[in-house]
Amino acid sequence: MNSFSGRRRPTAAVLISLAVATGVTACGSGSGSSGSEGADGKTYTVWDPYPQFAKGSAWTNLLDKCGTQAGVKVKRTAFDTSDLTNKALLAAQQGNSPDLLIVDNPVVSTLAEAGVLTTTDDNKLEVQDRPQPPCGRPVGGKTYGTPIGANTLALYYNKKVLKEAAVDVASVKDWASLTAALEKVKKAGKKGITFSAIGTEEGSFQFLPWFWGAGAKLTQLDSAQGESALSLWKGWVKSGVAPNSVLNNTQTTSWQEFATGEYAFAENGTWQLAGAKKAGLDYGVLPIPGASGGSAAAPTGGEFVTLPVQDDTGRYTTSQKLATCLTSTQNLYDTDTTLSYVAPTTEVQDKQVAANAELKPWVDAVKAAKGRTSDDLGTKYPKISEQMWKAVQSALSGSKSPKDAMADAQSAVK
Known part of the structure; x- marks a missing residue:
């Protein structure tokens, strides 16, 4: 795999400009310490x-298992997603990229x-038989990673609260x-209802079903929709x-x-299912409604497993084994x-x-979800x-009316 050796390292100016433009992902919170490449090979x-998963969790155990199968030790570092993107860009400029990088799909x-x-x-x-959001093919039709899984948004509802308020959830259309x-x-x-409107990608992620549900397009933020x-x-x-509190809510x-x-109600994602059970809530899930009915398109969330460029191209073979272990059908x-x-994959x-069976509406929602970089936004x-x-x-x-806020946003994009 020596074809990598001739690649030029990204310049600091390019990386810094991209880091400023890159937001955070749909899920995951907290922070982690930085890691470094193993010198012993x-x-x-x-x-x-995934900083929510500490050492000894099922996720870290799986990483260790894949490392054992590949005959190496895995040193895993978890970051808040926005921090992860910036760290990855700077590490690449310094020639110190991790062997495997798991990132939110628009970041690819x-x-x-x-x-x-x-x-x-x-x-x-x-990548065969694995639906790839458009961001998986960001440059010249090439793909740069394989999806590890997907998620999207829907409305959780508390059956007890609705019953006490005499609200029939079937009436919500x-x-x-x-x-x-x-x-x-x-x-x-x-x-x-509670949701996240924080000033990061999480806020945009949660706003998109309503934005798209109104018939709006990302190419024209200031439309009436x-x-x-x-x-x-x-x-x-x-x-x-x-x-x-939605202004500051993650x-x-x-x-x-x-x-x-x-x-x-709460707008949230698949990743909260375990939390719903832990909280002992009697809950249900319904699609986010469109303005005039039907289900709104929700954004595709989830991460890709990618292999960053390395100065030592001999590392790719083992990195590929680790990635394949994490994403194999088995x-x-x-x-x-x-x-x-x-x-x-449909099979899994x-x-x-x-x-x-509780995953059925989520599987359907993911199939109907829309990529954030659709419409060739890249x-x-x-x-x-x-x-x-x-x-x-x-x-x-x-501080601004909705009309002025969206007009200013469109002007700033241009």
């Missing part, structure tokens, strides 16, 4: 965005454009009926059916609010069950649903997303 480094485009990643033509990672349900819940003395989606959220906060803290049992079930993800999805997406979350922050805080 028998230690392989893996960077991932950014890293590939910066010359950080090897292509699947070169690294031989399996569009924005008007959802808002009516939230008002009934509030009138009954309970709390309505985009404004209506922001007005919906603004109206909820203003009327008190959504808390002011998806984790938003979930913690729902886990108190006081909220009727191990994907364990991997995605551990991460609370929907598998990227069917196995997941057979073992846990590396333009992080820049658009940043202006979108800034618009959400401005409108919900009251």
Whole structure:
């Protein structure tokens, strides 16, 4: 695999500009310490965005298992996702990239454009029969990683709260009926809906189903449809059916609010299923409704396993073994069950649903989800997303009207 040896290392200027434009992912929180490449040749480094999994967890045990099978020791470091992207860009410039890098799917485009990643033509990672979001093919039709799993968003609802408010969840079919349900819940003395509107990619990720559900497009943030989606959220906060805390809520803290049992609804993802069981909630899941009915397209979340460019090309063979171990059909079930993800292959999805019927609506939701870099946005997406979350922050805080916030966001993108 000596074809990598002639690649030029990305310049610091390119990496810094890309790092500024790159946001954070759908899931994962916390922080981790940085790692370094094993000097003895028998230690392989893996960077991932799963700081919620400590040593001894099913995820780290799986990494160790894959290392043992490859005859090496795995040194794993977990980062908050935004920190992971920046660390990966700078490590590439310094010639100190990890052997395996697990990153949120839109970040693949950014890293590939910066010359950080090897292509699947070169690294031989399996991509056949695995649905690839457009960001998996960011440059010249080439792929740069293989999906480890997918997730998306839906509405969790608390059956007890809705019953006490005399709300039939079957009546929730569009924005008007959802808002009516939230008002009934509030009138009954309970709390309505919680979500994440924080000024990071998490905020954009959570806003997108409403944005797309209104018929808006990322190429025109200031459309009447985009404004209506922001007005919906603004109206909820203003009327008190959504808390002011959404401005600072990550998806984790938003979930913690729902886990108190006081909220009727929470917008969140597959990865919270274990938390729902732990909280002992009597809950259900329904698709996020579109403005006029039907199900809104929710964004595709989930990570790709990638192999960064290395100065020592002899490391690729073992790195490929580790990546294949994590993403093979045999191990994907364990991997995605551990991460609370929907598998990227139909075969494993069917196995997941057979073992846990609660995953059926999530499998359906992932199949209907939309890639954040769809419409050939590629590396333009992080820049658009940043202006979108800034618009959400401005409108919900009251510093701008939804119309002005979206108009300013579109101007900034141009």
